[in-house]
Amino acid sequence: MTTPLLERHLGLDHRVSLRPEPFGALAYHSGNRRLIFLRQADVVNVVRSLDDHDTVADALRSCGVAASRWPAFVAALESLLRSEVLRERVLAD
Amino acid sequence: MSASSLTDELKGGLDAPICLTWELTYACNLACVHCLSSSGRRDPDELSTTEAKAVIDELRALQVFYVNLGGGEPMIRRDFFELVSYCTDHHIGVKFSTNGTLLTADAARRLTAMAGLDVQISLDGVDAGTNDLVRGPGSYDTARRAMDRLADAGFGPFKVSVVVTRQNVGQLDDFKALADSYGAQLRVTRLRPSGRGADSWHLLHPTNAQQHQIYRWLLVHSDPRSASPVLTGDSFFHLNALGESLPGLNMCGAGRVVCLIDPVGDVYACPFVIHDQFKAGSVRDAGGFTAVWRHSDLFRELRQPASAGACASCGSYDACQGGCMAAKFFTGLPLDGPDPECVHGYGEAQLAGVSAGSAPRPAADHSRPVTLRTSPVRSTREPARHVH
Numbered sequence: 001m002t003t004p005l006l007e008r009h010l011g012l013d014h015r016v017s018l019r020p021e022p023f024g025a026l027a028y029h030s031g032n033r034r035l036i037f038l039r040q041a042d043v044v045n046v047v048r049s050l051d052d053h054d055t056v057a058d059a060l061r062s063c064g065v066a067a068s069r070w071p072a073f074v075a076a077l078e079s080l081l082r083s084e085v086l087r088e089r090v091l092a093d
Numbered sequence: 094m095s096a097s098s099l100t101d102e103l104k105g106g107l108d109a110p111i112c113l114t115w116e117l118t119y120a121c122n123l124a125c126v127h128c129l130s131s132s133g134r135r136d137p138d139e140l141s142t143t144e145a146k147a148v149i150d151e152l153r154a155l156q157v158f159y160v161n162l163g164g165g166e167p168m169i170r171r172d173f174f175e176l177v178s179y180c181t182d183h184h185i186g187v188k189f190s191t192n193g194t195l196l197t198a199d200a201a202r203r204l205t206a207m208a209g210l211d212v213q214i215s216l217d218g219v220d221a222g223t224n225d226l227v228r229g230p231g232s233y234d235t236a237r238r239a240m241d242r243l244a245d246a247g248f249g250p251f252k253v254s255v256v257v258t259r260q261n262v263g264q265l266d267d268f269k270a271l272a273d274s275y276g277a278q279l280r281v282t283r284l285r286p287s288g289r290g291a292d293s294w295h296l297l298h299p300t301n302a303q304q305h306q307i308y309r310w311l312l313v314h315s316d317p318r319s320a321s322p323v324l325t326g327d328s329f330f331h332l333n334a335l336g337e338s339l340p341g342l343n344m345c346g347a348g349r350v351v352c353l354i355d356p357v358g359d360v361y362a363c364p365f366v367i368h369d370q371f372k373a374g375s376v377r378d379a380g381g382f383t384a385v386w387r388h389s390d391l392f393r394e395l396r397q398p399a400s401a402g403a404c405a406s407c408g409s410y411d412a413c414q415g416g417c418m419a420a421k422f423f424t425g426l427p428l429d430g431p432d433p434e435c436v437h438g439y440g441e442a443q444l445a446g447v448s449a450g451s452a453p454r455p456a457a458d459h460s461r462p463v464t465l466r467t468s469p470v471r472s473t474r475e476p477a478r479h480v481h
Contacts, residue, residue, distance in 0.1 A: 017156065017184070019156040019158070022108070028111070028159075030158075030159070030209060035111065037102070
């Protein structure tokens with residue numbers, strides 16, 4: 001099963017600062033000045049690792065996320081993409 | 094990820110502020126009647142460049158997202174550009190508020206060349222008559238000139254920052270049009286009875302009918318989905334008692350997610366409560382800002398669940414949170430009761446019972462000596478006109 005998002009190249013938007021918090025992390029976007037609340041530590045892990053992997057699926061795999069949880073992660077990442085915490089990366093080559 | 098769970102987390106306080114206000118100097122070349130820091134004269138004990146940089150190092154380590162630099166007039170400091178660069182070089186965003194008097198063409202070009210910087214030009218009227226009544230003679234022209242210079246330098250979308258008053262509330266659409274004409278973003282904030290504002294609040298704060306008007310206007314114009322949303326600094330959450338919540342966190346962030354560092358390094362719960370009762374410590378204390386933020390008795394107390402007090406039986410408390418702590422404090426109202434501008438009128442009723450002169454006085458007054466003038470500002474400040 002693949003969805004388009006899993007095959008996409010995503011990364012943290014360069015205007016976003018991500019700060020660890022006891023409940024997960026706070027993201028602040030200096031462009032749109034929005035504060036975004038990431039409640040789950042494993043979502044934060046995946047977000048942080050996106051830049052090191054070609055695709056979302058690679059990042060999920062490397063973070064050890066069970067396949068059964070991928071749909072929930074895809075939904076969370078789609079939401080972060082909409083709020084511009086994440087951005088599309090252009091891969092060299 | 095619902096908004097309510099977010100605010101519940103935030104009310105308990107964070108290990109570091111999301112942002113903070115840092116008044117760099119008490120020196121100011123204007124003397125606005127509502128100045129919330131009673132600025133005018135520089136304090137000889139203000140933080141040195143070295144001390145200020147040490148604070149920025151701490152903020153960097155704490156991963157504070159951005160600082161709101163103000164004053165006084167922050168551009169008066171000789172090391173102003175040095176400190177701003179030091180922040181942005183360390184990935185701390187900077188918003189700074191200026192009256193624009195020192196924003197020369199050269200300064201506008203320097204600001205334009207810097208990344209991670211927001212500039213807010215203060216303006217309290219769309220015409221000189223309305224603005225200068227509050228901000229002083231000639232201040233309208235200098236603010237407009239500063240906007241022209243930013244636009245000429247290609248700065249991009251700077252902010253026009255307006256304190257909403259009884260006198261300018263009818264100009265909200267005009268402010269918006271003015272900001273739009275510069276490609277700028279309008280920011281409107283709530284007048285507080287803080288600093289010199291304690292003396293002018295009764296004559297400047299919007300009437301109850303005007304509060305309704307502001308609410309309706311913000312519902313339309315501060316919607317983040319609109320093309321150029323008006324910013325509010327989340328300062329109008331007391332109006333949420335009127336119905337649908339305005340965008341924002343809808344909570345008092347004082348000592349929980351924000352605070353104030355004043356020019357001499359004292360740390361207060363928020364920019365609107367410069368008074369000993371809300372002083373948490375100093376960046377000069379052992380442990381610096383970090384220890385004050387994390388361990389001060391005051392901030393720990395502010396992070397405890399607040400009592401609704403006299404507002405407990407009002408159905409709107411969840412929406413308005415009892416309003417603004419500073420507004421209550423400096424008008425002499427109990428902190429666990431209605432805001433003086435409570436849209437249901439409960440605050441107004443309580444204000445009537447506050448005896449003259451009993452409200453706490455703002456501390457750290459750096460106002461310059463007042464000279465007698467016969468401008469409209471002086472005449473409206475005469476107590477004979479007080480109406481409740």
